[in-house]
Amino acid sequence: MNQPDDALQVEPMSGAAIAEAIPALAELRIQVFREWPYIYDGDLDYEHWYLGKFAATPGAVLIAARDGERIVGASTGEPMIHAHDAFKQPFIDHGYDLETVFYFGESVLLPEYRGRGVGHRFFDLREAHARAWDGMKLTTFCAVDRPDDHPLRPASHRPLDPFWQGRGYTKRPELTCVFPWKDVDRDEETEKPLTFWTRHWPLR
16 A cells, blocks of 8 residues: 555544544635635535534545644545435446445645645545445546636646546546535536546455
């Protein structure tokens, strides 16, 4: 497995442990998701509700990156059968058995901790958790599709496609969904298109 540097602890959390960390996680998500490409104008009340619901989801896992006691990054995953209907629908439409699919949700990491192996560790631990569940054959996540000429797109932005491909994931243009949130430059929510990436695992 890929390892982050010794200053960081990257470990899985579930259930009550997630619930106890909700205040810190909510603030972290709002801070990081304001960045490109999500440019999400977050709401603490919604984040607390979302994370509370997630903590109670069977099979859910949250990978937390800590610098000492401070949570500086987090990455989520849950069986697709428990995911939001918008994320399940493209898999239903294309004939997948949702009981065999594990959905990786959001990953957030403060800028000063990037490039230190945490992203790989997030995948390592979520994949290990997913494969421990009987019948799981596929892990997946989705990424927002933003136009190249979006006015808030940073000139320095580098897509994560090579990183995801290096992890064994394939972009699946036929598996798409839309999901609403409020951008930092908008007055109301708008729907965003997202495309899934998948990795199939050998049968056990």
